[in-house]
Amino acid sequence: MDLNLRDIRAFIAVAQTGSFTRAAAKLHLSQPALTVQIRRLEETVGLRLFDRNSRNVALTPTGRELLPVLQKSLNDMEHVLLDARALGEGASGTVRIACLPTFAASVLPELVQALRKAVPRVGFEVRDAVASMVNTLVRNEEADIGLTGGELNDGGLEVLHAGIDRLVAVLPKQHALARRRRPVTLADLANEPLVLTAQGTSVRAVVDSAFADAQCVPRIACEPTYMMSAVAMARAGLGITILPASAREVRAEPELVARPIDEAAFTRPIALIRKRGRTLPPVTETFVAMLIERLDAA
Template identity: 30%
Template sequence: MFELSQLRCFVAVAEELHFGRAAVRLNMTQPPLSRQIQILERVLDVILLERSNRTVKLTPAGQSFLAEARRLLKLAESAALLAKRVANGKAGSINIGFTATSAYSYVPELVAACRRELPDVEVSLKEMVSGDQLKRLDSGEIDIGLLRPPIPRNGLRSFRVTAEPLIAAVPSGHALARAETVILDELVREPFIMYAPYEARYFHDLLVELFSRTGLVPNYVQHLAQIHSILAMVHSGVGVALVPETATNLHFSGVALRRIELPRQRPAELFFVSRDDNDNPLLPIIASLAKGLAQDLPRTG
């Protein structure tokens, strides 16, 4: 098989139609240039150039081969440039897992930052619950997880990117919607829409801890997994709920979202998680973008 160096020699001679000028162009002497062309012709088993004492001409085979040689050299150059860009974190692909709630605010901001700063990078998004993300991180199916705590320490690195308070969701015509801030004791006297203990375990446990700490016992009327489903039930008058603050980005009609009055509130947290041994060169760059977007100041009410 021929080598790229032989193609470069052939293209230079074919374009210059003169061995001396081609040798100068390639910064080499004429004899090794001639040998490279001879080797190429022997490998291909065709005559590419007609040589005489004064002229050099392309044979029909040489004319056809010239276009392909140029294409191969361009592909080789592009491949080398791409490899360098990938190695430098300027190109390539990254697989990111995320929870449904994080898509309300943080994930779109991170994707927009990636598109702006890394336009040649392919970002693949995979929505899944936190437990599934940990499994996919372990198998290498995703490079980054945007997930809820707790985060296992073995083999993983993580940092917090959001910490947001819970807010009250009540029907817009409800008496509690008239105030800017809702007292938790008054909220839980109403029929309460709770998170499902398995499908929405993080928010379920967060609320269980809150009610246990405050000594309150809500009247649960439904257990649902998705926040938009909970808001739909609030809209229908089924009950009230507590949702993360980013739910305000859903602009759900017929639902009033109000801050709750609490002496101390544990925020809903989201973490950026990756494996220690992941050598994707894009990972530290996207981690830096993620830290720049991090909203690490919870507003507790």
């Protein structure tokens, strides 16, 4: 059975008005065109839906049974069409993003709030993870976009925006390097015990590469997984930790200070990515534009 929405609307209009003339006027149709639609629907159903003569139009028993069913179907389909139009116009939809924890805890909440103010019907699915997992989630289409860190060597991913995140040394205020006016150098770090985030994180990859390029081996005291753990260990005097300047954890402990590192190697590449060849939902495109503007400002 192939039901046409226009035919269903015609049937409901005639049933509600009790007149082909009034129904045609309501639908802005000629009466012959309306008659064709009703006849087509009756042929599709295989039964007469109206008893009509020169004076009145009445639903047949089949028509009476079919009326509430078709009213519900029409209402459901009109809601589907409205929802589809809203999705296409970017007035609703879900932003599915995978991102680094530093971003999820700093910039992301403000951007979510800003987009919800502009698009009240937007939803968010947020996955915060290390860079390698962010890449995997986007590649597997479990997220539409990702904010990742480190070098990106995956031809299946497209970079929508690239930037850098500078790393800083986080250490107790009473530490000798904290009291010194000039920036921290790699040579300074080489002489200190370090609390470095675990292997596989984008920050650790930058630090390891910087030390390797300088042909120097870091003195690793601890290797926590999470930045907050690294901050707590630095506060306890276990060593200096190295974190992105954008991380909220850098400012989480009043007993600690962040000092710039005077080495170009201590910068983490960051990239906003999507799977190559995939079209983003309009609401996600809006979010991407907001995010790029925020990253440029930072």
